[in-house]
Amino acid sequence: MFTKTLLSGLVLAGSLTLGNAYNYWVKLPNGTFDLTRSDIMSVTKPKVIPFSGRRKSAIIEPSRSVLCIIDMQNFFLHPELSPSATLGRAAIQPTVNMINAFRKNGMKVTWVNWGLTNYDLLTIPPAFKSQFSKNDYANSTFGSDMGTLERNGTTIAVGAKLMRGAWNAEPYGVLGEMKDAGDKAGTDLVFHKNRLSGLWGPQTPFGLWLQENEITTIFFGGVNADQCVWGTFIDAYFKGYDVVWVDDIAATTSPVYASEMVRYNANSDGFIGNSTDIIKGLGGC
Ligand SMILES: *[C@@H]1O[C@H](CO)[C@@H](O)[C@H](O)[C@H]1NC(C)=O
Ligand SMILES: *[C@@H]1O[C@H](CO)[C@@H](O)[C@H](O)[C@H]1NC(C)=O
Ligand SMILES: *[C@@H]1O[C@H](CO)[C@@H](O)[C@H](O)[C@H]1NC(C)=O
Ligand SMILES: *[C@@H]1O[C@H](CO)[C@@H](O)[C@H](O)[C@H]1NC(C)=O
Numbered sequence: 001m002f003t004k005t006l007l008s009g010l011v012l013a014g015s016l017t018l019g020n021a022y023n024y025w026v027k028l029p030n031g032t033f034d035l036t037r038s039d040i041m042s043v044t045k046p047k048v049i050p051f052s053g054r055r056k057s058a059i060i061e062p063s064r065s066v067l068c069i070i071d072m073q074n075f076f077l078h079p080e081l082s083p084s085a086t087l088g089r090a091a092i093q094p095t096v097n098m099i100n101a102f103r104k105n106g107m108k109v110t111w112v113n114w115g116l117t118n119y120d121l122l123t124i125p126p127a128f129k130s131q132f133s134k135n136d137y138a139n140s141t142f143g144s145d146m147g148t149l150e151r152n153g154t155t156i157a158v159g160a161k162l163m164r165g166a167w168n169a170e171p172y173g174v175l176g177e178m179k180d181a182g183d184k185a186g187t188d189l190v191f192h193k194n195r196l197s198g199l200w201g202p203q204t205p206f207g208l209w210l211q212e213n214e215i216t217t218i219f220f221g222g223v224n225a226d227q228c229v230w231g232t233f234i235d236a237y238f239k240g241y242d243v244v245w246v247d248d249i250a251a252t253t254s255p256v257y258a259s260e261m262v263r264y265n266a267n268s269d270g271f272i273g274n275s276t277d278i279i280k281g282l283g284g285c
Contacts, residue, residue, distance in 0.1 A: 023216075023240055033271075035217055035242050036061040047105070049281035051244075053272030057281075058242075060217050066108045066210075067098055069175075069249075070198065070222030070229045073113055075162055077172035077223065080149055087251035088223040092175060094275040095221055095249045099178055101278070101285035102219075103187045111171065111179050112206050112222075112232060115164035115192030116142055124194065132161065164192055197231035199239060206232075210241070217242040219278065221249030226258035233266065243270035246278060 014029035026034040035058050036043050046059045072095065075081055077088050099109050116124075121143045133141035146158035146168055159166025171179045182188025191198060191206035198206045210218075218241050222229045229250050237243045245266035252259055266272055279285050 025242075031056060033058040035059060036064075037216060041214065041216075045105075047281050047283070049271075049273065050277045051271045051273040052247075052277065053245075053267040055271050058271060060242075062105045062107045064213075064215050065217040065219065066110050066215055067102045067219045067221070068110045068112055068198075068206075068232065069095060069099075069171075070112050070220070070232055071114060071224070072111075072171050072175050072222055073162075073169050074158075074172050074176075075114070075168040078168075081146075081158070081168065082253070084253045085223065085251075088253070089172075091221065091223070091249050091251045092173065094246075096174060096178065097279055097285050098219070098221065098246065098249055098275050099182070099188075101282045103182070104285060105282055107282075108213075109182055109188040110206065110209075111183075111188060111190045112193055112198035113169060113171070113190070114162040114194075114228075115169055116162055116194055117164055117192075118143075120194040128195070193228075193232075195231070196228045197235045198228075199232055199235035207239070215241070217244065219244040219246055221246045223250070224252040224254060225250040226252050226254050226262050230262050234269070237269045244278075245270065245272045247272060247274045249275055 012029060016027040018025045018027065021040065024037060028034055032048065033055055036046050041061070041064065043061050044063050046061055048057055048059050050057050072088070077085050102109050124142060129138065129141040130136050142161050143163055144161050146161055149156040149158055156167060158168045162169050170176050179188060179190065183190055189209065191209065193204065193206065198204055218236050220229055220233050220243065233243050233245065243266070245263065247263070263272065
């Protein structure tokens with residue numbers, strides 16, 4: 001039978017259960033949301049995380065919680081490819097701190113990035129090709145050769161626009177190094193996406209991994225906050241994951257009203273916090 005229990009199996013008077021036996025939250029009498037689903041899933045060392053939106057705190061199960069970093073790629077962040085991305089570049093240090101805190105707790109770090117294949121180029125709709133082109137020239141959109149960059153006497157082949165393995169599609173600077181190291185060590189996972197959202201349609205590589213690993217709770221950051229981060233966040237919410245918007249690791253080059261819309265809605269859909277508070281809840285980095 002399905003009962004409202006806390007981690008210990010104790011039923012707390014005044015708790016509220018939302019959901020069903022397969023996917024539920026318990027709101028504890030002190031207002032904290034218990035996201036561990038501990039009646040049906042194992043718990044290791046749950047953490048109480050402070051948030052700053054309408055839901056002030058939650059208990060998460062580390063083995064079912066992941067950090068999802070969207071599109072912190074050279075294409076969107078490198079000063080020569082995206083000069084206006086100052087907020088995105090400012091999000092790098094807090095992102096590094098979050099990565100370290102997640103890894104320290106054995107929590108997976110997922111890199112969900114544009115990484116197109118030739119097959120994707122056949123199926124991606126015209127509206128997307130227009131959006132990512134220069135003057136709607138087909139030869140400037142996804143898959144087109146972006147030429148070279150000169151950096152301190154070194155020539156960098158920027159590569160085919162947002163294609164898998166191209167330099168422009170690699171994470172920017174220190175994040176690229178951390179992705180490579182984490183991928184090698186098995187603490188991090190890399191997923192390619194072919195739309196703004198990494199969870200669109202019936203299933204994606206990222207979605208399949210989340211499902212197979214019984215992940216329940218996703219912390220989001222990356223660029224652009226109102227486009228690819230938002231697209232993935234809202235699909236995760238639609239699909240039944242607990243979604244956490246991490247304010248200071250998500251950024252955009254769009255006007256301020258775009259960030260305000262995202263934050264306004266993220267507050268209804270899930271949890272909002274900043275890296276400082278979340279890392280404190282995780283016990284440091
Ligand atoms: C709310 O109560 C739970 C269960 O006693 C506890 O684990 C949690 O830390 C409390 N929340 C806060 C914010 O203190
Ligand atoms: C994080 O949020 C808390 C609570 O709202 C606030 O006190 C703190 O100043 C914020 N820190 C940053 C770095 O924004
Ligand atoms: C790209 O297409 C435009 C429009 O057809 C053309 O004017 C331009 O020369 C092409 N550029 C390259 C590099 O082929
Ligand atoms: C290029 O050289 C300048 C001056 O020596 C240095 O400050 C800068 O960090 C270098 N940039 C890269 C990307 O190596």
